[in-house]
Amino acid sequence: MKILITGTTGYVAKRLALKLLEDGHHLVCCVRDMNRIPDEIEDLQGVEFIKIDFLAPENTRFPKDIDIAYYLIHSMSTSGNDFESLEEKCAKNFKNLLEKTTCRQLIYLSGIINSNSLSKHLKSRFQVEQLLRSTTYSLTTFRAGIIVGSGSASFEIIRDIVEKLPFMITPKWLNTRSQPIAIRDVLTYLSEGAGKTALYNKSYDITGPEILTYKEMLLQFAEVRQLKRVILTLPILTPKLSSYWLYFVTSTTFNLARSLVDSMKVEVIGEPSDIQKHIQITPVTYKEAVLLAFQKIKQHAVVSSWKDAISSGVFNKQLAEHIELPHFGCFKDVRSRKITDEKATILKIWSIGGENGWYSFNGLWRIRGYVDKLFGGVGLRRGRTHEQYLEPGDPLDFWRVLLADKSQKRLLLFAEMKLPGEAWLEFRIVKDRLYQRAVFRPHGVWGRLYWYMVLPFHAFVFRGMINALVRTSTTKA
Secondary structure: OEEEEOOOOOHHHHHHHHHHHHOOOEEEEEEOOHHHOOHHHHOOOOEEEEEOOOOOOOOOOOOOOOOEEEEOOOOOOOOOOOHHHHHHHHHHHHHHHHOOOOOOEEEEEEEOOOOOOOOHHHHHHHHHHHHHOOOOOEEEEEEEOOEEOOOOHHHHHHHHHHHHOOEEEEEHHHHOEEOOEEHHHHHHHHHHOOOOHHHOOEEEEEOOOOOEEHHHHHHHHHHHOOOOOEEEEEOOOOHHHHHHHHHHHOOOOHHHHHHHHHHHOOOEOOOOOOHHHHOOOOOOOHHHHHHHHHHHHHOOOOOOOHHHOOOOOOOOOOHHHHOOOOOOOOEEEEEEEEOOOHHHHHHHHHOOOHHHOOOOOHHHHHHHHHHHHHOOOOOOOOOEOOOOOOOOOOEEOOEEEEEEEOOOOEEEEEEOOOOOEEEEEEEEEEOOEEEEEEEEEEOHHHHHHHHHHHHHHHHHHHHHHHHHHHOOOOOOO
């Protein structure tokens, strides 16, 4: 079948695309930025890409002969209070385009909405579900709660909490019940549901086999990791304080923390249905889902992460528009060194950040990460998705990868930290020399003052980093 997928770079969509390709389908993948096409599927047979922004589709059209489509667009981490109108606009534009094709079925992944007091995001997802209904195609909705898998927001946030805090004083919403489901089971429902006429114009809650509180999930996660943890819940933490608690303890952004707290106050328990008659599956337990996630991590096979999402407010344009470094009105720190082992140097460059650190004065990098967190930035806790692999759009601590081209011997990063300006960091090998450039384009007087305040540290940090990169040893500096 010819299948159209939206949200191709997202956590679920990228994995689903691989599964559908394995099943022999032809895919049409929608992307906002052609520079962010996932490497895992970019060169595979049976896949084509359409550049489209559903907020402004302009003259874009879908291929006429679409059989099945997946709508996998959500805005959990969107800043501001207008995410509902943005989701509504995206859904309407998508529907208008899809109705001009021969599509028989649209599959939408939504959230469980059985509670009387829904969060804003769950209300928005239900509204989107209503908007996607059509007389020209059939809608199948799968509603999931917490999705557990390597790289998922819930998994990474719980991992942050459990592995960093042996004793926790937590908000009362940790006693809220939920019904988590493994990502592998979500993908089975989504892929097996394609083309099944019995599922047309119906909605189903898809869940794991257990009902657990968030506290129980933390403790079970700790058991899997063989860690002893003590949790004390307090009723005095307000939603705003809870959001700050989650933001400072974990690698999440504040916008996402606020959205999660809003959602975690509501019980997310699925209603029974006859879905097992149509898709035969035995969902795995929460502990099994966590174990499977760590198997992927140990194999360095994490396909996608929630951290891959572009931080709201940083990139209002395409990544490509930031690739050419500015020259005028900028401050620069440019250094170069002769290299003796090009292969080892490239390996070091492509392994920078995350657990490997920045090779020199890592303490200063951590302090900068803490300062960024205090001012509402992402900090250093995002790390990196892969240990030695980078592609455009990947998060790298508080940087975003703009370009990672080994054939050009060039890595270009753009800062997503809170700054009074814009910053780039480039590594490039030309002949037998490594060039390292830090470029800062200040915004107003504050931007210029910021540059001169941090300038003394550059002599240590940037000099130490480039010296470590050209050393023949590949050990951490």
